Each structure stands twice: as C-alpha cells, then as structure tokens.
Amino acid sequence: xxxxxxxxxxxxxxxxxxxxxxxxxxxxxxxxxxxxxxxxxxxxxxxxxxxxxxxxxxxxxxxxxxxxxxxxxxxxxxxxxxxxxxxxxxxxxxxxxxxxxxxxxxxxxxxxxxxxxxxxxxxxxxxxxxxxxxxxxxxxxxxxxxxxxxxxxxxxxxxxxxxxxxxxxxxxxxxxxxxxxxxxxxxxxxxxxxxxxxxxxxxxxxxxxxxxxxxxxxxxxxxxxx
Ligand code: NI
Ligand code: MN
Numbered sequence: 125x126x127x128x129x130x131x132x133x134x135x136x137x138x139x140x141x142x143x144x145x146x147x148x149x150x151x152x153x154x155x156x157x158x159x160x161x162x163x164x165x166x167x168x169x170x171x172x173x174x175x176x177x178x179x180x181x182x183x184x185x186x187x188x189x190x191x192x193x194x195x196x197x198x199x200x201x202x203x204x205x206x207x208x209x210x211x212x213x214x215x216x217x218x219x220x221x222x223x224x225x226x227x228x229x230x231x232x233x234x235x236x237x238x239x240x241x242x243x244x245x246x247x248x249x250x251x252x253x254x255x256x257x258x259x260x261x262x263x264x265x266x267x268x269x270x271x272x273x274x275x276x277x278x279x280x281x282x283x284x285x286x287x288x289x290x291x292x293x294x295x296x297x298x299x300x301x302x303x304x305x306x307x308x309x310x311x312x313x314x315x316x317x318x319x320x321x322x323x324x325x326x327x328x329x330x331x332x333x334x335x336x337x338x339x340x341x342x343x344x345x346x347x348x349x350x
Contacts, residue, residue, distance in 0.1 A: 143167055173247075183203050224256035273301055
C-alpha cells in the first residue's frame with residue numbers, strides 16, 4: 125500500500141488499482157505539488173470535515189472521476205446538494221466499499237462547512253480509518269489530543285497526524301497521540317502550510333522516539349507500507 129502526500133492534510137492512498145484521496149485541498153493550497161487535474165483515477169474521496177483546507181476540491185473531483193465522497197452525513201449532504209456522488213456515514217460506523225473499508229472515528233474540532241451560507245450542514249468533524257488491501261490507515265483529521273484515540277491501539281498500520289498546533293495538536297500532543305494509537309508508522313501533516321502552523325517535524329520525530337517509525341514527506345513524495 126502506498127500513501128502519497130500532496131501537501132497540508134491531503135493524501136492519496138492506493139493499492140492494486142484501488143485508489144482514494146483524503147482531504148483533497150489542492151486548489152489554493154500553497155503546499156500542494158499538483159493541481160486537481162493532475163490526479164490519477166480515483167475510486168473515492170474521503171473527508172474528515174468541512175473546513176476549506178480539507179473539503180477542498182472534493183465536489184469537483186467527485187464529478188470528474190465519478191468517485192464517491194465519503195463523509196459524515198451532513199457534509200455528504202452538502203456535497204450531494206452541489207452535485208457530488210456521496211455516501212453519508214457517521215462517527216462509530218464502518219462500511220465496506222468496493223475499494224476497501226471506511227470507519228469514521230471521533231475528532232475534537234470545528235464543524236462548519238466551507239461554502240455553507242445557511243449553517244444547516246454544520247456537522248461533527250471526524251477521523252478517517254481506511255483499510256485497503258489489508259493495510260489500515262488512520263487520518264486523524266484536525267483534532268486535539270483525545271483519549272478516544274486509545275480505542276484504536278494496535279489496529280493501525282499507518283497514522284497521519286497533525287503537528288502544526290494552533291488549530292490542531294502540536295508536536296508534543298501529536299507524540300502522545302502516537303503513544304495512544306501505537307501505529308507501526310506515522311507521517312506528520314498539517315504544518316508549515318502557513319506561518320501560523322509552522323512546526324519542526326524533526327522535533328516530532330525526536331518526541332516519538334522508538335515508539336513508531338516516523339516518515340517525513342515533502343509534497344509529492346510517497347511512503348510504501350509493505
Ligand atoms: Ni479544520
Ligand atoms: Mn485544517
């Protein structure tokens with residue numbers, strides 16, 4: 125299974141021609157290495173929450189690739205009402221899709237949906253646990269440190285964790301999150317996109333120590349989980 129970082133909190137996860145993108149913020153993302161038109165064929169678009177730096181190009185990508193947007197019910201409804209193909213779920217629920225299994229898990233963060241003038245789509249943010257080809261990836265979404273993460277202990281091969289502070293965990297809490305989840309591998313995200321969320325990934329690696337293998341990716345780089 126291969127995970128490719130496209131800047132900020134955007135990753136493509138793929139194995140054996142099954143391919144999903146998580147939090148596809150490419151248009152307007154100062155850290156993105158590609159535009160939304162340069163992605164390979166997608167099976168699905170998985171969303172952690174509705175903030176603009178995560179919802180991003182989701183609706184346009186759904187239309188272009190005939191790919192399903194998987195998100196919490198209200199965020200999926202927003203995308204459907206804007207023309208996307210969607211599958212609504214909610215926190216605690218899992219579903220088996222043709223490409224793999226998705227489970228939504230708790231995240232502590234804001235729930236507003238970018239572009240929603242009415243507020244009627246406001247929803248809970250979440251983390252996304254996706255299993256493709258027998259490997260399980262946990263994208264925490266934007267979140268503070270929470271004890272709920274301990275429920276995933278030992279179940280995760282690759283954890284994608286924010287370290288940029290201010291809106292999410294910083295390096296210290298992110299290292300504790302790794303302690304809670306005990307993944308085999310971890311990749312830091314959601315930092316250095318803007319000055320306000322500047323962080324040192326080497327400091328994060330130092331704090332994690334030997335608890336997990338930390339891989340620091342630049343936008344456009346991939347990590348392969350064997
Ligand atoms: Ni956010
Ligand atoms: Mn964010």
